[in-house]
Each structure stands twice: as C-alpha cells, then as structure tokens.
Amino acid sequence: MRTAVTAARIITGALFIFSGLVKAIDPKGLAYKMQEFFEAWSGSGFMPGLMKTFDNHALTFAIIMITLEVVVGVALLIGWKKRITVWLLLLLMAFFTFLTSYVLFTGKIRACGCFGDCIPLTPIQTFTKDIILVVLAIFLLLNTKYIRPVAKPFFSALYILAATFLVLLLQWYVLRNLPVVDCLAYKKGNNIVELMKMPPNAVPDKYDYVFVYKKDGVKKEFKADATPDSTWEFVDRKQTIVQKGSNNIPVISDFSLTTENGTDSTDAVLNTAGEYYLLFIKDLTGYPHNWNDDIDLLRRKNNIFIVTAQPGKVKERFQGAQLPGIKILTADATVLKTVARVNPTLYLMNGPVVKRKWGWPNFKNVK
Secondary structure, rough: OHHHHHHHHHHHHHHHHHHHHHOOHHHHHHHHHHHHHHHHHOOOOOOOHHHHHHHHHHHHHHHHHHHHHHHHHHHHHHHHHHHHHHHHHHHHHHHHHHHHHHHHOOOOOOOOOOOOOOOOOOOHHHOOOOOOHHHHHHHHOOOHHHHHOOOOOHHHHHHHHHHHHHHHHHHHHHHHHHHOOOOOOOOOOOOOHOOOOOOOOOOOOEEEEEEEEEEEEEEEEEEEOOOOOOOOEEEEEEEEEEEEOOOOOOOOOOOOOOOOOEEEEEHHHHHHOOEEEEEOOOOOOOOHHHHHHHHHHHHHHEEEEEEEEOOOHHHHHHHHOOOOOEEEOOHHHHHHHHHHHOOOEEEOOOOOOEEEEEEEEHHOOOO
C-alpha cells in the first residue's frame, strides 16, 4: 500500500507543479480564462454583481491559484502538513472538476485552459484528467498515514517558502517582460498572414436554410429550393447547422488593423516591405507611471505603427511630444489581450513575420 500511495503522491504532486508552472509563465492567460467564466455566469443571471467584481480582480485570483497549485504540489511531494495538504488537494480538484464539467456540458466556453496555451486539451480530455486526479486525491486522503515526510518540519517549511517566493517571482517577471515561453499564435517566427488563412484540410460546416415569407398577414416557411412567387414578402432567413465541420477555424481569426477613418489596413501593414515595428498599446489603464520610454522609442524610430483600442486617448498622450507623422491604427481590445500580454508591447516585424518582441521595461534595449 505504501508503494501505491507514494506513486499516487508523486504523480499528483508533479502534475500539480507542472500545471502551475505552465500557467505561471503566462498568468494573464489564466486571468482572461477566468474572466470568460465570470462573464458566462453573469450572462446566465448568476450573481452578476459579484461576477463583475470577480472579473475586475481576475489577475489577482489567477496569481493566487497558480501559486497555490505549485505549493500544494511541492507540499505533497515532501509530505509537509500531509492532512491539510491532501484536503486542500481534494478541494482544489473538486473545484477544477466543476469548471471542466461546466466547459464540457454547457459548451459556453471552448476550453478550460488548465495547462495554459502551451498544451491545449479538449474539454473531454481535461474532464477525464480531473476525474482521475479526484480519484487519486480520495485515495491519498484515505491513506494519509502512509505519507512520510522527506525532511524535518523546519526544512520542509523552508522548501514551501522557497517555492512560494520563486513562483511569485516568476509571475512578477513575466507580467513585466512577456512570457518566458511564448505559446501564443503571435510568437517569434510566426507568419501572421499565413496563420490567418483557413487550414488546408479544413472541412466547412454544412447548413440548412429556411426562408420566411409573409402574405395576407400570414407567415410561412419555405425551403431554399421551393421559395414562393413575387406575391409573397420576404421576412427572414433561418439557418440550422446539419453537419459540423472540422479544422475550419484559422489559428488567427480576428486580427484586424484599421485607420482613423475606418479603412481596413491589415494587409497593407502586414505586407510592408522590410523591417518595421508595431507598438501595441491596448489602453492607457495601468500604463507605466511617469514613463517616457515609448516617446524616446518613437523619436529614435520612424517606421513604427501604433496599434491601440483607444486611438483618441493614445493620440492625446503623444500630442505634446513633438512627434510628427505618428501612424495610429485601431484593433479590438480583446485581440490585443492576446497580441500584447504586457501593455505596451513592441514587435519587430519583417513583412508578416514576427522577428522579436519586447515588453515595456526593455524598450531601451531596442537598437
């Protein structure tokens, strides 16, 4: 029995640490996923006021959850406070299983993000994993007496403090300097234009269409191949999916750049010859205080496009800086959350290919 408990303890603890560290390299990714849940629950009418409050503190919750996941994994491996640790493990797994079951059975959220963007799992894969871990957690709870600490209490406490400090330090670093491992679609080396294309083996969805017409105050539905004559007035068209396709969503499906007058300039910008820069400023909320490295950057470089969700406010920021000919483009704020995990973020582009990326603390290093 002791061997089985040790194996379960090592598997569960290591998986918790791995899962936490995968998310720790990009805590904002987990925060945005949490916001999806809060918005879904609020939209369903479940405590909308509280969900709004939670939404505003999603990043704090993400940092706490990531840290807790790693610390519980370390505590389980070293046998520290074994009864408290195993109970906490079981409670966390019950919570995670609730979230993954919500994703699987409601379909309101595409994925739970339990391994971040680096290891995407389908809802059924994630749910199955969590069920297995719940069973292991229950097994460990029933056999806590076989868990033996690997170090004396003083040193075990030091290990826990060190794990807590290091995972918090990692998250602090990436929240300022971009993820240390970039698993997003806009990572270094990716061709944005190519990733916006439909995959070559895509199978489109198939739809059935019904048309609604009205005559003499009576509405009637007609099939697409049996529409009525001109005496009927068209009212509506309904479409129903009859066969779900597969692999029919581009890796990048929502990246769009527009000028101040609303002209779509995505292709024109991404097909710029040679090297140029994209300075992504999602908004000015939480912008670095008393910081002017972005202004210095714009003075040093004249081939920069500023991409923002707040063109008016961003233009005001640079108006007094004597920077003629600033090129400001607009992009959706939700898209910018993915493109620029740090606000602001600078991309060095070569045509549509991402060559390098910098978070705002490193703008002075841009040659």
